Amino acid sequence: MKHTIYLDLNRCTGCYACVVACMDQNDLQAGQGQPLWRQIFIVEDGTFPDVKVTFVSMACMHCQEAPCLRTCPAGAIKKEAGVILVNQDLCIGCYSCSMACPFGVPRFGQDGKMQKCNLCIARVEAGLEPACTRICPTGALKFGEINEMMMQAETNTIKRLVNSRVTSITRG
Amino acid sequence: MRDNNLLRGKIPCADTGIEIKKSICTICDPQSQCGVDVYVKDGFIIKVEGTKENPHNRGTLCAKGSAIRQYIYHKERIKTPLKRIGSRGAGEFEAISWDEALNTIATTLTHIKEKFGPEAVVFYAGYAKWERPFLHRLAHAFGSPNYCSESSTCAQAVNMAWKLLFGAPARPDIKNARCLLVWSCNPFYSNTSLAHSIIDARERGLKIIVVDPRYTPMVAWSDIHLQLKPGTDGALALAMANVIITEELYDRDFIHNYTYGFEEYREYVKEFTPERAELITGIPADNIRMAARLYATLKPAAFMTGQASVVHHTNGVNNYRAALALIALTGNYDVFGGNLVMPTSYLYIPAGFMTREHEYYQVKPWEEMPPRIGQDKFPVWCELVDEGQSMHLPFQIELGKPYPLKAMLAFGLNYRMWPDPDFFLKNLQKLDFIVDVDLFLTDSAKYADIVLPACSSLERSELRCYIENFVIYTQPAIAPLYESRPDVDIIFDLAKRLELDDPLLAAGYEASLDWILAPSGIKLEELKKHPAGMPVPEPLKIYEKKYIHKGFPTPSGKVEFKSLLLEKYNSFFRYDVLPIYRPPKYSPEATPELAKNYPFILNTGSRLPMFIHSRTFRLSWTRNLRPEPAADINPGDARRLGITQGDIIRLATPKGAITVKANITKIVQPGVIHMYHAYPEADVNTLLEADYLDPVSGYPGYKAILCNIEKV
Numbered sequence: 001m002k003h004t005i006y007l008d009l010n011r012c013t014g015c016y017a018c019v020v021a022c023m024d025q026n027d028l029q030a031g032q033g034q035p036l037w038r039q040i041f042i043v044e045d046g047t048f049p050d051v052k053v054t055f056v057s058m059a060c061m062h063c064q065e066a067p068c069l070r071t072c073p074a075g076a077i078k079k080e081a082g083v084i085l086v087n088q089d090l091c092i093g094c095y096s097c098s099m100a101c102p103f104g105v106p107r108f109g110q111d112g113k114m115q116k117c118n119l120c121i122a123r124v125e126a127g128l129e130p131a132c133t134r135i136c137p138t139g140a141l142k143f144g145e146i147n148e149m150m151m152q153a154e155t156n157t158i159k160r161l162v163n164s165r166v167t168s169i170t171r172g
Numbered sequence: 173m174r175d176n177n178l179l180r181g182k183i184p185c186a187d188t189g190i191e192i193k194k195s196i197c198t199i200c201d202p203q204s205q206c207g208v209d210v211y212v213k214d215g216f217i218i219k220v221e222g223t224k225e226n227p228h229n230r231g232t233l234c235a236k237g238s239a240i241r242q243y244i245y246h247k248e249r250i251k252t253p254l255k256r257i258g259s260r261g262a263g264e265f266e267a268i269s270w271d272e273a274l275n276t277i278a279t280t281l282t283h284i285k286e287k288f289g290p291e292a293v294v295f296y297a298g299y300a301k302w303e304r305p306f307l308h309r310l311a312h313a314f315g316s317p318n319y320c321s322e323s324s325t326c327a328q329a330v331n332m333a334w335k336l337l338f339g340a341p342a343r344p345d346i347k348n349a350r351c352l353l354v355w356s357c358n359p360f361y362s363n364t365s366l367a368h369s370i371i372d373a374r375e376r377g378l379k380i381i382v383v384d385p386r387y388t389p390m391v392a393w394s395d396i397h398l399q400l401k402p403g404t405d406g407a408l409a410l411a412m413a414n415v416i417i418t419e420e421l422y423d424r425d426f427i428h429n430y431t432y433g434f435e436e437y438r439e440y441v442k443e444f445t446p447e448r449a450e451l452i453t454g455i456p457a458d459n460i461r462m463a464a465r466l467y468a469t470l471k472p473a474a475f476m477t478g479q480a481s482v483v484h485h486t487n488g489v490n491n492y493r494a495a496l497a498l499i500a501l502t503g504n505y506d507v508f509g510g511n512l513v514m515p516t517s518y519l520y521i522p523a524g525f526m527t528r529e530h531e532y533y534q535v536k537p538w539e540e541m542p543p544r545i546g547q548d549k550f551p552v553w554c555e556l557v558d559e560g561q562s563m564h565l566p567f568q569i570e571l572g573k574p575y576p577l578k579a580m581l582a583f584g585l586n587y588r589m590w591p592d593p594d595f596f597l598k599n600l601q602k603l604d605f606i607v608d609v610d611l612f613l614t615d616s617a618k619y620a621d622i623v624l625p626a627c628s629s630l631e632r633s634e635l636r637c638y639i640e641n642f643v644i645y646t647q648p649a650i651a652p653l654y655e656s657r658p659d660v661d662i663i664f665d666l667a668k669r670l671e672l673d674d675p676l677l678a679a680g681y682e683a684s685l686d687w688i689l690a691p692s693g694i695k696l697e698e699l700k701k702h703p704a705g706m707p708v709p710e711p712l713k714i715y716e717k718k719y720i721h722k723g724f725p726t727p728s729g730k731v732e733f734k735s736l737l738l739e740k741y742n743s744f745f746r747y748d749v750l751p752i753y754r755p756p757k758y759s760p761e762a763t764p765e766l767a768k769n770y771p772f773i774l775n776t777g778s779r780l781p782m783f784i785h786s787r788t789f790r791l792s793w794t795r796n797l798r799p800e801p802a803a804d805i806n807p808g809d810a811r812r813l814g815i816t817q818g819d820i821i822r823l824a825t826p827k828g829a830i831t832v833k834a835n836i837t838k839i840v841q842p843g844v845i846h847m848y849h850a851y852p853e854a855d856v857n858t859l860l861e862a863d864y865l866d867p868v869s870g871y872p873g874y875k876a877i878l879c880n881i882e883k884v
Binding site for chain 1: 177178180181182183185219220221222229231232233234235237238239241360361364365367368371375387389392397399781782792793794795796797799806807808837838839841842
């Protein structure tokens with residue numbers, strides 16, 4: 001059973017609520033060499049008048065076979081209850097993890113050590129959900145057991161498919 | 173180790189001593205007021221999140237609300253009352269006591285009243301909005317008609333358009349709608365508590381048409397995007413009406429039984445074929461037809477307005493009348509799933525109960541007071557809105573007519589709200605006495621003689637209600653920081669020191685609220701037992717088509733395609749009685765010569781998700797997401813002008829120029845520049861003339877002027 005954060009790309013509007021909630025939860029001091037643990041990427045496609053903009057809220061994916069963990073020469077990265085965590089006391093700031101990470105997630109603070117999303121593990125252990133999913137206004141970010149969330153996503157897709165067929169009849 | 177983890181994770185429990193207090197965020201106001209769970213340890217706020225029990229935000233918050241901790245603990249908060257010792261604007265102040273500050277204010281205002289009359293004192297409400305009924309009453313109890321607010325550029329012109337046409341505004345009933353026409357509104361950034369319900373409805377099969385010059389997240393959820401050129405809303409609306417009338421898709425019964433002036437309107441609408449509208453708006457004629465058919469045939473259809481986007485034009489009210497006329501044409505007014513008339517409960521929000529808010533603030537009828545600011549210039553505003561028109565304020569100070577203004581008691585004044593802010597500032601300084609109440613020593617507060625420190629919503633008690641028939645009376649999550657006080661405490665204290673003969677102002681805030689709430693049967697005593705808020709007991713049932721029995725509160729008693737109120741003033745003011753389309757005063761259509769040198773349309777004042785006006789500018793969490801003033805430019809335009817991302821560009825109008833960074837983005841259409849407002853270092857409002865106003869509402873034409881850009 002893997003609990004994780006899932007992003008419904010259709011629902012993300014790039015409102016930054018998750019980004020700020022993460023800073024508030026983790027006391028990140030933005031603007032003082034402090035990297036963000038969660039970020040918004042805006043992908044623009046097409047040309048006027050046929051434009052599509054996609055927003056992506058990104059943080060650590062907490063991979064099951066985490067390349068960062070396998071690469072870290074200092075043993076600073078570990079997996080605990082499915083969550084990839086960094087022990088900053090052990091981190092030597094060698095950037096191996098950043099080279100290994102397929103998502104470009106690792107960031108380094110002014111102390112040169114790696115930091116990233118810890119899935120709000122203390123909150124999760126206390127039965128709460130991560131700050132970012134808790135705040136999300138559109139329900140784009142979700143926290144839960146992966147297969148359950150995929151089931152929900154599938155159901156939503158089916159709903160949309162059915163609705164669009166009904167609609168085309170109405171439009172007829 | 174375990175406790176350490178709990179503390180680091182800010183887990184509320186006995187071990188950590190972290191408690192959750194219930195409050196609300198009022199950083200944006202007044203449609204949201206999201207419930208906030210405030211994590212407090214040893215009297216300090218360490219984290220916030222949305223309140224799950226609050227049916228409006230359902231546990232969510234936006235980027236601004238999530239940053240409220242930085243707002244509250246910001247090092248620039250004013251700690252004590254201040255008295256100016258340097259020149260106006262220099263920012264040199266000395267700390268004084270509350271007693272000295274309030275006594276000075278009371279004495280000076282009383283003196284001005286005796287010498288020049290009470291009307292010489294302006295009572296002004298910027299942000300926040302919670303203190304408004306009390307400040308409004310204070311103004312009238314003092315004898316001044318001049319209660320003014322930032323509503324002079326916000327949502328009141330939209331209400332004017334509603335009232336001119338229907339007599340009363342009506343809200344979109346999205347839950348029951350099959351089609352939603354969104355006319356320039358992006359709640360995903362401006363009112364995120366609405367986001368969930370729109371997406372849920374969309375996934376349920378709601379059809380969405382969005383009118384917007386930009387590609388916004390709202391557009392991403394639309395079936396049809398009508399991407400018009402800024403300022404051409406009226407032409408688009410009239411062309412949609414043309415299609416609906418020509419193809420006989422309109423509601424004949426509704427038109428026949430409940431409307432006035434349809435024949436003249438129909439004649440006028442004939443001029444606006446979709447092909448002609450395509451030339452004006454840039455939207456393909458077939459898309460206009462498709463949208464008109466969809467809105468007219470997929471019933472019920474709701475219409476969602478923005479607060480200010482369409483009315484920030486020199487023809488704003490008439491453009492919006494043209495758009496709202498589509499609701500009349502299709503009979504979607506006051507029906508479930510269309511737009512429903514819901515009586516306002518308190519502070520602009522309908523919440524299923526009646527109050528005496530209006531009776532509370534309007535202690536004196538307008539006729540018994542001297543004319544309001546702007547009354548001779550914007551008479552229709554004064555007929556429809558219970559305040560002065562603040563856009564005229566600098567002009568009245570300058571002219572001294574019909575009477576001189578001498579003092580201002582302001583809450584949250586921001587002079588950058590006015591077009592040509594320097595003109596406003598020049599005249600503001602002619603006042604003998606200025607008081608400003610704020611959390612921060614803003615650039616506007618620096619011009620005040622006395623500055624008073626207010627506190628945030630998390631440090632006070634206030635009454636708010638929600639459209640979901642929910643009501644809350646908050647308790648402070650923490651005590652007011654430093655010597656700051658809630659705005660209303662200042663108002664009620666001043667009322668005493670001014671020795672006004674007003675029993676409710678003498679009785680205080682809570683007694684006033686109980687008086688206001690009396691018709692609802694809701695008492696503060698009961699509300700205090702529910703710190704996270706409570707459902708309104710036995711909420712009023714909303715019925716549709718109330719007009720069948722009650723008619724419409726317009727001069728004719730009908731829906732007015734032809735406004736009798738505008739006709740009343742049109743001999744002198746030359747108002748258009750029909751919703752006539754006129755291009756923006758400065759536009760390629762109206763001023764082609766000017767457009768040769770200023771070939772771009774400049775649209776200002778849109779929302780970025782992390783800012784509402786300048787309110788979260790100083791917070792590093794939000795500011796660092798978009799640190800510098802930047803104008804949005806279409807990639808094609810940028811390429812043509814040799815501008816690349818992040819280049820410094822000069823943005824110029826005939827009035828002036830500012831220097832900003834270029835942000836190249838496809839959300840903007842070619843030929844249009846979007847610049848965000850309120851930056852001290854690049855104030856886009858300085859590019860407008862002070863009288864670039866809609867003659868009906870007095871609203872500034874922020875959303876369409878001509879400009880040029882060049883790489884510096």
